[in-house]
Amino acid sequence: MQFGFSTNAFREYDLAESIEAIADAGYDGVELLFDEPHLYPPDASEDDYDAVRRALEESDIAISNGNAFMLTAIEDFHHPSYVEPDPEYRRERIDYTLAALETAAELEIPYISIEPGGPIPEGKSREWAMDRFVDALEEVADRAEDVGVDLLVEPEPDLLIETSGEFLDLLERVDSGRVKCNFDAGHFYCVGEDPAELVDPLWEYTDHYHLEDIPADRTHEHTQLGDGAMDIDAFLGELEGRGYEGYVTVELYPYEETAIQTANEAMDYLEERGWT
Structure with a gap:
């Protein structure tokens, strides 16, 4: 297997600096944050794409994933979501995802990871939120088919799709082989599941894995490898x-103030355990 590190921990650096630092730490791949301050698809230009290609070539590193989950360019990590009560606000997430698919295709990234619906809005039922998410997925899956990029739904605690069972139920409602799983080991651990035991049932649906450690109380807190x-x-x-x-991309976005050190220490952990 190959290991990547996400640039969402490097939001205090520009993208070229982030790519260089992750390559210097010994990773095989870099996960590109499709958000400000790195590469925001709705505003990305051919010059931006050329700069990414140049940085990758100079650092001799590949792209491990396109992270189209966070959306701080508009509001925050989870908003706008695919299940906003306001259809115009919901449309902003859908249009962003369509742009992210085009960016992934431009950079020859085979998949992007996306939000699992979003937080269920106050006053709305789970069924209502599922209907909105399925509608959105069906639309963006059509574009995914056209550009040849997979949509990896990433289950997360406290959002619409949290567990492996809920993800598999979602697949029953979406008629597209492009909709798959971004398997975040820590997220599954947070909701009481054993990531090792889920590899088999989710194997055929998983293109990419996220890895972080999680505290013993299973709080959703991305923690340095070995510290949870x-x-x-x-x-x-x-x-x-x-x-x-x-x-397998290490995702430690809370460590912005120590991003380079954190990336290096995570690689040290993987090397010491014999995984690289």
């Missing part, structure tokens, strides 16, 4: 046992 309570070795062992050759 997850059995990271068991999880990575399941992937290795299946001959996984894709990317």
Whole structure:
């Protein structure tokens, strides 16, 4: 398997600096944040794409994923979502995702990770939110088919799709092979599931994995590898046992103030445990 590191921890650096630092730390891939201050798809130009290609070539590193989850360019990590009560505000998330698919295609990224619906709005039922999310997915999946890029729904605590079961239920309602899973090991651990045990049932739907550690109380707090309570070795062992050759991207966005040190220490952990 190959390891990447997400630039969402490097929001105090420009994208070229982030790519260079992640490559210098020894990673195989870099996850591009499709948001300000890095590469925001609705505003991306050919010059921006050329700059990304140049930075990747100079650092001899590949792209592990296009992160189209966070949306601070408009509001925050979770808003606007696919399940906003205001249809115009909801439209902003859909249009952003359509632009993200075009950006991924331009950079030859085979998939993007996306929000699992969003927080269920106050006063709305889960069923209402699911209907809105399915409608949105059906629209963006058509564009995904056209450009040849997969949509990886990333289950997350406290959002519409939290668990592996809820993700599999979603797939029953969406008629597109382009809709798959961004398997975030820490997120599943937070909601009481064992990431190692989920590798098998989600295997055929998973293009990409996120990795971080999580505290023993399962609080949704992305924690440096080895500083939490997850059995990271068991999880990575399941992937290795299946001959996984894709990317596992370390996602430690809370560590903005120490991004370079954090990336290096996460790689040190992986090396010491014999995973690289």
